[in-house]
Amino acid sequence: MKKQFSVIALLCLVIVICAAFVSPKNVLIVGDSISIGYFPVVQKALAPDVVVEHNSGNGGNTKRGVDRIEQWLGTKQWDVILFNFGLHDLARIDSAHKYDEVNGKVEITIEEYKKNLTTIVNKLKETTATLIFATTTEVPPNAKGRLVQDVPLYNAAALEVMKKNGIQVLDLYTPSLTIHPANSKPGNVHYTEAGYELLAAPIIKAIKAALK
Numbered sequence: 001m002k003k004q005f006s007v008i009a010l011l012c013l014v015i016v017i018c019a020a021f022v023s024p025k026n027v028l029i030v031g032d033s034i035s036i037g038y039f040p041v042v043q044k045a046l047a048p049d050v051v052v053e054h055n056s057g058n059g060g061n062t063k064r065g066v067d068r069i070e071q072w073l074g075t076k077q078w079d080v081i082l083f084n085f086g087l088h089d090l091a092r093i094d095s096a097h098k099y100d101e102v103n104g105k106v107e108i109t110i111e112e113y114k115k116n117l118t119t120i121v122n123k124l125k126e127t128t129a130t131l132i133f134a135t136t137t138e139v140p141p142n143a144k145g146r147l148v149q150d151v152p153l154y155n156a157a158a159l160e161v162m163k164k165n166g167i168q169v170l171d172l173y174t175p176s177l178t179i180h181p182a183n184s185k186p187g188n189v190h191y192t193e194a195g196y197e198l199l200a201a202p203i204i205k206a207i208k209a210a211l212k
Contacts, residue, residue: 025211027052030069030070030191031059034137034199037191040042040055041124041200046207054137061088061108062116069123080130080210082170082203083120086136087189089113090150099145106150117161124167130210132168133158138175142187155198172199 029035029042036054038157045053055072059065062085087111094103108116123129135155139146155173162169176199183195190197 001062003022024048025050025079027082027211028055028076028078029053030055030065030072031085032087033058033190034087034097034212035059035084035099035134037134038200038203039198041197044201045200045204049206049211050211052207055067057089059083059085061085061091062113063108064088064114065120068133069120073123073127076132078127079160080132080207081124081129082132082134083124084115084136084172085113086108086151086154087139087146089110089116090136090147091145091152092143092147096142101143101145101147104145108183110153113154114157114161117158118165121161121165121167130168132170132206132210133162135173137172137199139189140178140180140184140187143189144187145190163176168206173204174201175199186193 016199027042027046029039029052031054036058039052039054046052054066055062059072065085089106089108091099091107093107094100094104098104121131136151136157139148139151141148151173159169161167179198180191183192183198184190
């Protein structure tokens with residue numbers, strides 16, 4: 001009996017020691033202010049077994065992504081990278097560099113968007129990470145410098161690139177249509193704290209599934 005107990009105690013000790021040396025998984029979120037909003041919710045939900053980081057600053061449009069993706073990746077080995085670009089690409093800017101949905105021109109055309117996304121994806125595919133692209137969330141009516149109808153067009157373009165490269169797509173656009181109206185200010189693309197928590201739920205689920 002004592003011998004059996006000793007064996008069990010030894011096995012428990014081995015399990016505890018092994019657990020102490022298991023490295024946490026590393027997840028990188030790349031995106032704009034929307035991702036900055038849901039990032040802490042995701043980070044808290046997955047801790048301590050998963051370390052979630054966000055790219056430095058606002059990811060902005062795909063041109064910025066092309067310029068900075070190597071810097072954002074750094075030298076860490078990522079297990080999952082969830083990324084999104086779109087809201088800043090479809091933003092309409094006037095000659096004074098201000099948001100203007102009437103007289104402004106889109107920052108990045110759809111063709112440029114697809115080209116830039118392809119460049120970013122090619123760089124991400126150089127890593128060993130599981131890649132997940134999150135579709136762009138809703139633009140509400142009267143949003144400064146953005147048009148409601150542009151989001152589906154840019155999402156469709158992004159889906160073309162992801163399908164061609166075999167990259168998993170997480171649809172955040174569809175749930176955002178329900179989440180956003182009740183959890184935001186009129187004409188604002190951003191969310192309340194409760195809104196970001198709701199938006200984070202499918203992200204957390206997708207990351208957990210990718211890490212299994």
